[in-house]
Amino acid sequence: xxQNSILLIFCTLLMSLASxxxxxxxxxxxxxxxxxxxxxxxxxxxxxxxxxADYDGxxxxxxxxxxxxxxxxxxxxxxQADVIYDAxxxxxxxxxxKYNVTVEGVLLGDDMYTPVKQSVMADTHEYDMVxxxxxxAASMGRDGLLYNYNEIQSIDLSNPWWDKNIVNDLQINDKxxxxxxxxxxxSKDNIWIILFNNPIHQELDLENLYxxxxxxxxxxxxxxxxxxxxxxxxxGNGQFDDQDRYGLITTGEGxxxxxxxxxxxxxxxxxxxxxxxxxxxxxxAIIEKTVRLFTExxxxxxxxxxxxxxxxxxxxxxxxxxxxxxxxxxxxDMKADFGILPTPKLSEEQEAYYTHCAxxxxxxxxxxxxxxxxxCGTIVEALGYYGMEYLTPAFEEEALAAKYSxxxxxxxxxxxxxxxxxxxxxxxxxxxxxxxxxxxxxxQKSTDLQSFVEKRRAAxxxxxxxxxxxxxxxxxxANS
Numbered sequence: 001x002x003q004n005s006i007l008l009i010f011c012t013l014l015m016s017l018a019s020x021x022x023x024x025x026x027x028x029x030x031x032x033x034x035x036x037x038x039x040x041x042x043x044x045x046x047x048x049x050x051x052x053a054d055y056d057g058x059x060x061x062x063x064x065x066x067x068x069x070x071x072x073x074x075x076x077x078x079x080q081a082d083v084i085y086d087a088x089x090x091x092x093x094x095x096x097x098k099y100n101v102t103v104e105g106v107l108l109g110d111d112m113y114t115p116v117k118q119s120v121m122a123d124t125h126e127y128d129m130v131x132x133x134x135x136x137a138a139s140m141g142r143d144g145l146l147y148n149y150n151e152i153q154s155i156d157l158s159n160p161w162w163d164k165n166i167v168n169d170l171q172i173n174d175k176x177x178x179x180x181x182x183x184x185x186x187s188k189d190n191i192w193i194i195l196f197n198n199p200i201h202q203e204l205d206l207e208n209l210y211x212x213x214x215x216x217x218x219x220x221x222x223x224x225x226x227x228x229x230x231x232x233x234x235x236g237n238g239q240f241d242d243q244d245r246y247g248l249i250t251t252g253e254g255x256x257x258x259x260x261x262x263x264x265x266x267x268x269x270x271x272x273x274x275x276x277x278x279x280x281x282x283x284x285a286i287i288e289k290t291v292r293l294f295t296e297x298x299x300x301x302x303x304x305x306x307x308x309x310x311x312x313x314x315x316x317x318x319x320x321x322x323x324x325x326x327x328x329x330x331x332x333d334m335k336a337d338f339g340i341l342p343t344p345k346l347s348e349e350q351e352a353y354y355t356h357c358a359x360x361x362x363x364x365x366x367x368x369x370x371x372x373x374x375x376c377g378t379i380v381e382a383l384g385y386y387g388m389e390y391l392t393p394a395f396e397e398e399a400l401a402a403k404y405s406x407x408x409x410x411x412x413x414x415x416x417x418x419x420x421x422x423x424x425x426x427x428x429x430x431x432x433x434x435x436x437x438x439x440x441x442x443x444q445k446s447t448d449l450q451s452f453v454e455k456r457r458a459a460x461x462x463x464x465x466x467x468x469x470x471x472x473x474x475x476x477x478a479n480s
Contacts, residue, residue, distance in 0.1 A: 048159065050098065050382055053375075059102045060095075060379050063115065063127040064362070066107035069326065073131045073184045073362060075105025084185060087394035094386040099379060112136045116367050120145050125369045128376050129383075131184055135359040138428045140367075141177025142470045147366040147373055149176040154377035161384035163187070166363075169423035172471040173272035178363035182387035183380070185395045188325060190361030191421055192257040194344075195321040195328070197313065198337040200245070204229050204319070209341055210409045213416065216348055220258055220289045223320070223344045227299050230319035240298045242312060247299040249309050249318035252439060253358075254300070255290050257322050259438035260356035261343035262286040266426025266434050267464065272471060274425060274464045278437060279453040286346050287441050287449045294442045313338075324358055340410040342417050353420045359428065359435075429467060432460035 064070045072084055080086040092103040108115055112132040117140075119126040132140065140146050149155055150171075157167055161182040170176070180187040196209060206226055212218040227247025234244045248254070264286055266278045277283070294300045301318065303309045306327075313321040314334040321327075322343070331338065342353040364383075370376045396414065427435045434440075434456055441452065453460075 048385065050385055051154070051378060053378055054100045055375060055379075057100060057102065058375070059104050060128045060376075061104050061106050061126065062129045062131065063106045063108065063112065064131040065110050065112065065133075067110070069189065070131060070186060070362065071105070071107055073186055074107070075103055083394045084391070087390040090390040091383060091386040094390070095379060095382045098382055101379060103379075103383075113139055116140055116145055116365070117143075120367055120369045123369055125367075125371055127367055128370055129380060130365040130367060131186065131362040132178070132365050133360050134178070134187075134357065134363055134428055135430070137178035137363040137365050140365055141175075142429070142467065144470075145367060146177040147368055147370070148174075149179055149366075150174055152366070152373055152377040154374045155381050159381070159384065161388040163421070165421055166423050169269065170425060170428060171271050172269065172274075172425075172467070175471050178365045180357075180361070180363050181384055182392045183364050183384040184362055184387065185391060186360075186362040187357055188361075188392075188395060188418065190324045190326070190358040191417060192260075192322065192324055192343060192355050192358065193328075193417055194341040195313065195323070195331075195338050196341060197316055197319055197321070198339060199316055200230055200319045201339075209339065210413065213341060213353070213413060216345075218341070218344045218353075219347055219350075220262075220286070220293065220344045221347075224289070224293050224299070227293070227320055228297055231298050234317075240301070242301075242303060242308065242317070244298075244301075244317070246301040246318045248293070248320045248322060249301050249303065249313050250322040251306055251309060252302055252443075253436065254302070254322045255294055255438035255442040256436050257343050257356070258290045258293070259283075259286055260422065260424065260427075261354050262346035263350060263352075263354045263422070264346075265422075265424040266437060267424060267431055267460075269425045272468060274468065276426075276431075276453070276457065276460050276464070278426065278434060279450050282346060284447075284449050287438060288447045289346070290438050291442055291445065291447050295445050324360075340413045340417075342413060342420060353416055354422050355417055355420050356427070357421055357423070425467075426460075429463070431463045431467075432456040434460065 062074045064074045072088060074088070075092060076085055076089040079089055095101065096103055106127060112130055113136045116127065116130055116132075149157055157176065157179070163180040166180050167176055201209070206229070209218070212222060230245060230247045232245040233240065250257075262282060264277070264280070264283045266276070268275045268277045301312070303312060306323070309321065309323070310327060310330055312318055314331060314336075316336055328340070343355050345353055364380065366373070366376060366380065396418070425431065434453075437452070441447065441449065446452070
């Protein structure tokens with residue numbers, strides 16, 4: 001899924017020559033996802049040969065939530081003006097032609113768990129695949145409603161269109177009930193990032209932020225040092241509100257971003273060997289630094305809504321803005337230039353940058369009511385394969401790098417961000433209610449992590465034991 005930054009420059013130049021327009025004024029309807037898809041991804045895809053099969057016009061049904069974001073994952077009957085929607089159309093069309101099937105989208109409300117359970121219990125086979133939020137996917141897998149990807153012969157999770165990090169972090173007892181990767185875009189859309197306001201950065205004459213990232217010195221202490229310089233009582237009334245300027249604008253969940261960026265987790269998982277680790281020395285350090293950042297000197301402002309947060313950042317009222325990737329798209333009309341950064345590390349000694357995906361991000365799930373799981377697996381594998389060829393390049397190169405991020409170095413930062421996503425059993429399964437431990441500590445203005453964890457230790461260990469039981473039963477597709 002990683003995109004080559006040099007290739008990005010090449011694609012951008014080609015689009016500029018073809019349109020004689022700047023990318024900021026480009027009409028989305030004038031862009032073809034197939035014209036600018038990543039050459040490197042296409043070459044990679046061509047190295048793999050999908051198996052041949054003819055499924056005699058079978059209708060493959062994909063379920064997703066009926067909202068403006070999730071519907072992009074499933075089905076469109078004709079080419080679309082929007083480049084990402086069109087890439088979904090091209091992905092599905094390629095699968096249809098390869099296997100003589102019809103790919104059909106089914107859109108329902110926000111609750112994905114109930115319709116899947118009802119279909120499984122009634123054995124009605126209403127959905128072949130479900131794009132479910134990570135939290136719902138985890139619940140469905142835990143409760144025996146989904147096939148284990150590792151038991152499906154026609155799916156190979158070592159293929160490059162599957163997310164290796166989710167396998168490494170969330171596999172329990174060789175069971176993997178939901179997957180992310182090139183098959184969809186909503187998991188990438190829900191990754192947390194940092195944006196910075198370039199005019200404020202220039203006004204304060206701050207050091208080059210991209211160089212900090214590349215040099216490994218982009219830490220939470222450095223972030224704090226820079227953010228505090230931006231704080232300004234703009235109207236001079238002695239009170240800080242939405243008329244003033246801040247070091248960081250974010251929502252109430254923003255603290256969680258810094259916790260997971262440190263590489264810490266609530267639960268350490270090694271394929272089912274799960275241990276509560278939320279009160280170790282590094283976790284204590286990141287909690288202390290995060291609470292200090294969020295409570296000291298009006299550095300952080302948490303507006304009433306995410307719409308207010310977007311508006312304030314667009315109005316140059318924050319040096320930094322912490323949110324998920326989709327907000328880059330929402331800020332495409334922002335007049336001031338902004339850049340993209342990974343969330344800072346705990347310290348320079350930390351080996352890599354990390355980030356996490358919000359549970360609103362979706363994963364591909366396969367209900368156990370499927371009458372032919374190997375046929376289903378073959379089609380799902382092809383959706384991932386053609387997702388790598390069409391969908392991911394459209395999302396990363398066109399929608400993000402060419403249209404919305406404002407400089408080539410931001411695209412390099414996205415390379416780092418895509419590779420840095422990690423997952424936490426404690427967060428996905430909300431072990432003992434600790435999924436948002438950092439936000440809780442910030443709200444309490446407390447750094448007593450030891451007491452916070454110890455109060456929940458018994459419940460956490462019981463939840464881990466129960467989760468282990470759910471994933472230890474020998475099965476083909478489901479718990480009995």
